[in-house]
Amino acid sequence: MSSGRLEVKIKRVCARKRSRGVLKTHLTPVRKKGGSLGSPLCPLRSTMVDNRAVEYCSDNEDLFGDYDSILEDSSLLAKLDDAEQNERLRAADQKHFTNLQPSKDGAWKQSCENVLTDSILDEFRDEPFEDLPGSQLQFQEQAKRSRLPDGDKTSTPQSASRMVEAGRETSTEDKTRSHSGARRSVADLLKRTMLGNAAAPFGVSRTVALKEAVVSEEISVAMQAMETLSAETTDLGPFFGLPSKVKELMHKLRGIQNLYDWQEMCLNLDCVQQRKNLIYSLPTSGGKTLVAEILILRELLCRKKDCLFILPYISLVQEKVRGLASFGLELDFMVEEYAGSKGRFPPVKRRNKRSLYVATIEKAHSLVNSLIETSRLEDLGLVVVDELHMLGDGSRGAVIEMTLAKVKYMSKTTQIVGMSATLGNIKDLQTFLSAENYTNDFRPVQLKEYVKVNDTIYEVDPKEDNCFRFSRLLNFKYSSAMQKIDPDHIIALVTEVIPAHSCLIFCPTKKNCENVAGMICRYLKEQFLQHRGDEKAVLLRELKDSGNGSVCSVLRRTVPYGVAYHHSGLTSEERKLVEEAYSNGVLCLLACTSTLAAGINLPARRVILRSPYVATDFLKRSQYKQMVGRAGRAGIDTVGESILILQEKDKNMAKDLMCAPMENCYSNLMHDEGKGVLSLILSLIGLNIASSPQQIQEFLRGTLLFVQQQQLCLEKSLWDVAWQCVDMLKEKDLVTVSAADSLSPTLQITKLGRAAYKGSVDLTYCDVLYKDLSKGLEGLLLNSYLHLVYLVTPYDLIPQCKPDWMIYFGQFALMSAGEQKMSAAIGVPESFVARKAAGQAVKKNMNLGVVRRLYLALVLFSLLKETDVWRVAERFQLSRGFAQTLLSSTSAFCSCVLHFTEELEEFWPFRALLTELTRRLSYCVKAELIPLMEVAGVMESRAKQLYNAGYKTLSHLANADPAVLCKTIENLYKKQANLMVASAKMLLNEKAAALQEEVDELLTLPDDLPQL
């Protein structure tokens, strides 16, 4: 964006140290707004630092927003066609199936009326899936014998009211019957099948069935009562306004019997009852999520509104979708995943069910945009943001701010709830969100913080004069050789707890994690090998499977000792396997980078911080707190300990770290030369939220940037910022400005502007993307994926690419003549690469960006061909984690480019091509595994296992019995199996319901149908 950089600058002002009293967290009484924490500070960076952002990048976060699953749609429609076709064939009394035709009087012909009637459905329900695995069939057979009648619960919602509303009384009855018959089809079929299957594996007892009946009765009575009461009276039951079934589910699915005191107190706050916006902050592991979930359930069940739950990483979204799927199935709402390649924009409009959208930051923004565009934002009753302090985290923070500002501005009825670990300047966030605040310093397990200097352990006590109090001398006997290898006495520290208890060691770099894990194992006694030996052998086998036969040499050595490392260089499969094994106690020690501290719930008895640095930067207080906060496993440990290993030289800095106030969180709209505010303004114009600089300014008054403009020391007023952005957008041809009234001109988005905002394309690359695509069309190479892949290789990964010229040259040798020609045409002739490989100087002025981009495209091209991350990463000498990140970032960008091209007529050929390419990049696996991998958290190796065991489709998985799955699938724990089956059921449910909505839409008589 060299030509058009925003000139607005933010002065850097040093942070001022705070008094200790300010640091203390406090319990905020009802209505009392907390967080007035001293004078404003002006550091630019707040709670997150850039080097972590890089790690997050490689940790599968969404680099680009706005995906949808168009790719899923077409195949789904085909699947529905198939399913319905099969259904029709099954119906013994049904000989023909003709299309529904409106007759002259507007009534539906009855030739196919109620094609999928209850009787047929009954028949279907009793038919097992023919190709289910044998063990499963046997199980279902047994269950069928004990199956209970369905009762009324499965009756499908009628669409009569809509028909009546349409005012066509003459044929209402017929139409309704026909219409509801069709409506019954898929939804009813699904519900019945699900209920039948649910009955089968679990062998539902009469008491359970009765209980369910009581609960649904409880809900329906409450709902009836509600209709007669005022709209505000929304209690459905005794558990914070929810039916007691929710409490039971919390116990059954989560093991949570009672709420912590603070959770109760928070849920009973007046402001919460009144649905005011709320920010609540507690230390790590305080149990913040549960409160948010109860609020979400209240909104879904009592107020019948949709909810949006924003989480920072794809892996967390998947975990949440899995965890909430069972609640959705039991309480009859949808849980929809908006992460990676999942999610539709706008979301499917559901008439009879509410949806919980669980989304990454970028997807949430696209989702809110699409709801504004379709005037559906008010359907969203509640937006919950986890890790709200990420507002201060670079460009991702800017996206959260835009999303929340839009929700606040466009829907007065949508409640916003943010949660975070304790923050220094909650007051600012409160002003931004017009929110109440609740703060508490509760931790379920007491945390004891220590530091180690030489062989002495000190307890941290900020009340002490010098912050540290002598605790004990470390008891160890090291040989001189060992002292050399392990000068920090890590082995002594870990062997005090493992293998009986768990331990995390946070290391400053990725390489250090591997070294520490390897070093520890060299000195562990043989008896460590015996501890859960069989399970460790299974884990190793699984790691090997996930690597298509390759297993990391470090892990091969360390896993038998119950030790592993964890960082973004691992593939997501490896990370997941390591996390699960650690959760289950098979692994007792992880050497990890700070990424593990963010969000993943992996507590440890002892947390060791290998050094007070992340890479070369001294720790920030929030980072330190997040890491040590992992110590102590609720319900298992009585106390958790953290030990920070210090060198003498760092002692004073560490004291400051222990006593420093929590960092502040600052707006990032002006981050990176004001990129955030620029794209915000473009989308405001595109969404018709603002069409003049005055309206833009009015909107900006509702941002965190406005609240903090004094602290951030903006050199220009927001008015100037708005005008400057408009000028830049005009210059870039993204908006037009009518000259009618120069003081108050009308702003309109251009086609290019719409394409940029719809595709969530970074405005820095907008022009170059347009040029590249236009040039690409002039000679598009279509007998290979290379050219297309090159065109969707993300620009922002280019700086991370350092080609190995020999490897590059080797790749040229493998190219076809067409590919070589294409490479030369885009500006990378073979001769150039050959010269570089030979180490010769190249005089020609080359565009190195293009050269590097093609190199990345070659990596991607190999990944598409071979679908083996390990082999490709090795060939290009990259970490397998990076290769995987490259793939997921590219599939995200590909989808962005697809949306970009959809808005521009001249790019019509790209639409079909990029739809398929997005699919291929999103699931870079054999085609047969894709349906299984669509289920939240099912990765390639697990999909392979399932496929080989006979679970070949989503339907197989959704109908599987978790108990049978555990027996047939190696290393699958019962809990995981339950979660997997529940989320498969939910996905199937969601897909079928979406199709049903489409069917309804198609079959609904238009209101304005011309009549005689």
Ligand SMILES: Nc1ncnc2c1ncn2[C@@H]1O[C@H](COP(=O)(O)OP(=O)(O)OP(=O)(O)O)[C@@H](O)[C@H]1O
């Ligand atoms: N009332 C409760 N009783 C028992 N366990 C609980 C209760 N509430 C929450 N937990 C458990 O405590 C653990 C930590 O909760 P949670 O993940 O919500 O913490 P958090 O406050 O969000 O922490 P972080 O800042 O690390 O994200 C979870 O395993 C959760 O199931």
Ligand SMILES: [Mg+2]
């Ligand atoms: Mg949390």
